[in-house]
Every structure is written in structure tokens, then in C-alpha cells.
Amino acid sequence: MRRAVLLGTGSALPARRVSNAELAETVDTSDDWIVERTGIRFRHIASPDETTGTLGCDAAKAALAAAGKRADEIDLIVLATATPDQTFPATATKIQAMLGINDCVAFDVGAVCSGFLYAIQVADSMIRGGVATRALVIGSETFSRILDWEDRATCVLFGDGAGAVVLEAQDVAEDGPGILTTKLHADGRHNELLYVDGGPSTTGTVGKVRMKGREVFRHAVTNLASVMDESLGAIGLTAADVDWVVPHQANARILDATARKLGLPAEKVVVTVDQHANTSAASVPLALDAASRDGRIKPGQIVVLEAMGGGFTWGAAVLRT
Structure with missing residues (x-):
């Protein structure tokens, strides 16, 4: 049977890593308060030159390397994000260009925290249906851009980053991958x-x-x-x-x-x-x-x-x- 098989994974995080203690210097909170309620100790915050697109591209490159595939072997890019670089075009097309891919299907999916699962199903359906052979599925966010840093109930919870997987169409046995x-x-x-x-x-x-x-x-x-x-x-x-x-x-x-x-x-x-x-x-x-x-x-x-x-x-x- 034709399945979408996971070939490799990758991730990317902004350079700046912020501890609860550092956050408490500007927000009315504490390390104990955050850890007790959420388990969070650190988060990464994107700099002005780190965007959803650049982080997604870096994660995609890492996933391609892990999968042993070239960017030009990809025929589908599905990006899950609630924080695109622009209202339009889709940030997936910016990642496509950064990867040097001249032509492939590329679009964004918006389902917030569930977005990567939605993107996985879209890619899986397209692979099973014969529309795509090899896909990059990416989740990338710069949530720090849309946080109210005076609202400690939300701003302590979120961070920035990106993760990606490479999926490939393969004919496998029922008990296969x-x-x-x-x-x-x-x-x-x-x-x-x-x-x-x-x-x-x-x-x-x-x-x-x-x-x-x-x-x-x-x-x-x-x-x-x-x-x-x-x-x-x-x-x-x-x-x-x-x-x-x-x-x-x-x-x-x-x-x-x-x-x-x-x-x-x-x-x-x-x-x-x-x-x-x-x-x-x-x-x-x-x-x-x-x-x-x-x-x-x-x-x-x-x-x-x-x-x-x-x-x-x-x-x-x-x-x-």
C-alpha cells in the first residue's frame, strides 16, 4: 500500500534563550510561579532578522539533511503557522525560494497549535492520492510578535521556533512504516x-x-x-x-x-x-x-x-x- 513515510526530522530555534528569571526582570512573575503552573523554564525569542520564514527554512534544511534528500527532490511544501511573515503571499513560498526550489506546490495551513497535525493530514492525503511524491511539512512560529508583554497570564507561556519533517511516498506492507x-x-x-x-x-x-x-x-x-x-x-x-x-x-x-x-x-x-x-x-x-x-x-x-x-x-x- 502507498503510504507517507517519515524520512527525517529537523528543527531550528532563535539564538536568544530567555530564562524565567530573565523574564521576571520585566514581567510581574517569578520562576517558581511559572514552573509550578506550566513546567516552563526557558523559551527562545526571535530577533528582528529571525522570522517564521527563516526559522522554517533552517528547520527544513535540517530535515532534508537527516532524510538524505536534496531540496529539488521536494514537490510539496505545507507550512503550518499562525504568524506568517506577511498577510500574503504564503510564507511557504518564501521558504521554497530560500531553499532554491523553482517550482513545487507550496502553501500555508492555519490551525494554530494544531496546525502541524492539519498539515500532516494534508500532505498525507496528497501523497496517498498520487499528487505528491516527497513533501516538506513544517511548523514555524514567531509568537513573540503577537504577545502582550504586560499580560503575565499569556506572555510567559509562548516561545518561537520551527520544526520540519520530510515525508516520502513508498509502497509498503501493511505492517510497514x-x-x-x-x-x-x-x-x-x-x-x-x-x-x-x-x-x-x-x-x-x-x-x-x-x-x-x-x-x-x-x-x-x-x-x-x-x-x-x-x-x-x-x-x-x-x-x-x-x-x-x-x-x-x-x-x-x-x-x-x-x-x-x-x-x-x-x-x-x-x-x-x-x-x-x-x-x-x-x-x-x-x-x-x-x-x-x-x-x-x-x-x-x-x-x-x-x-x-x-x-x-x-x-x-x-x-x-
Whole structure:
């Protein structure tokens, strides 16, 4: 059967690394307050010359190197981002140009923190349908550009960064590698719980992130556990079959609560939120790259990717490495 097989991963982080202690010098907060409520200890903040496009390009180059592929072998680029370089054109086309690719399908997907899962399903569908042979799927964000640095309830939570994967169409056996299933959801009734208070067609401004954290936490635990059960059930697997869960890195308490709800041991959950904070669409591929490069994720394993973000949107993907 034709599947989208993961060939390589890559990531990129801004040079500036900001600790909770440094943040507390300008924000009414403390290291203890942030760690206790979120598990976050550091985040990376982009400089003026580091953008969603440049970070995404660097992550893509790292993924291509890991996959052993040239940029001109890519025929599809799907970029998940809520912080594009420009209103238009798509930042994916800027990354395409930076990579030196003269012609391939390239576009952005906007589903905030779930964006990478949405982008994975789009690429997987196009590969299975024969539209694409080799794809770069990227999550890249510069959330620091849309934070209200006087709102300690939100500004301490987010960071900047990018992650990428290379997927390739391969004919494999049923028990072979590749993306086994993806499940996506959205419920726009909850817009007011996590949103940006601006936009081209409303205020004509970029706006800032606004969030009601307690309500988001409650929905996240319920929705993430549900979509992971749904995804595994669709292919006849259970939590016991999972080698690794690579979740959206929003909050350590959400990760712990979701794992408990599913009966998953904490040691099977990849956690990078302490080092990167919440990087929105970049968080899943950043964590995936970290666990791939340090040897935790090995060939033949079952890996679940999952995320929930503003909208609300949420989703999960199951793959065999």
C-alpha cells in the first residue's frame, strides 16, 4: 500500500534563550510561579532578522539533511503557522525560494497549535492520492510578535521556533512504516477562549494573544484524550501498543493529565515544554525532532502525535517509524 513515510526530522530555534528569571526582570512573575503552573523554564525569542520564514527554512534544511534528500527532490511544501511573515503571499513560498526550489506546490495551513497535525493530514492525503511524491511539512512560529508583554497570564507561556519533517511516498506492507491514520476536529464555538484580538478584515492590525487558561486546560485534556483514543481505535490499536506520544507542548500539567486519562506511563511522553515553552504549530515537530535525534524514537515504533489549539482545533496522527 502507498503510504507517507517519515524520512527525517529537523528543527531550528532563535539564538536568544530567555530564562524565567530573565523574564521576571520585566514581567510581574517569578520562576517558581511559572514552573509550578506550566513546567516552563526557558523559551527562545526571535530577533528582528529571525522570522517564521527563516526559522522554517533552517528547520527544513535540517530535515532534508537527516532524510538524505536534496531540496529539488521536494514537490510539496505545507507550512503550518499562525504568524506568517506577511498577510500574503504564503510564507511557504518564501521558504521554497530560500531553499532554491523553482517550482513545487507550496502553501500555508492555519490551525494554530494544531496546525502541524492539519498539515500532516494534508500532505498525507496528497501523497496517498498520487499528487505528491516527497513533501516538506513544517511548523514555524514567531509568537513573540503577537504577545502582550504586560499580560503575565499569556506572555510567559509562548516561545518561537520551527520544526520540519520530510515525508516520502513508498509502497509498503501493511505492517510497514508510514502514517497509519490521522483524525482532525474543530469547534468554532469556543473562539473567545483562545484568540488574537486583531486581523486584516476586522481591526486592520495584527493584534495580541488572549486566553482564558482554566477553560482551555479543561477542553484540552478531554479533547486530546478523546482524539488519541479515536485514532488508535481506527487502526485496531490501544494505548498499550504505543511506544511514544509526541504531544503539543502547551503546559506540563496538560501533558500529565492527558497521559493519566489514557493510562499512559509518563516515560512514554516526549516533553520539551520546559526548554521551548509553547511554540504553537512548531511544538510537535520540535519535540519529534528532539526525540528522534537523541535516539528515543527508533525504527518500527508506534508514535502518536497530538495537539489542540485556538478555534478550537485538535487532532492526532499515528505513524510507524
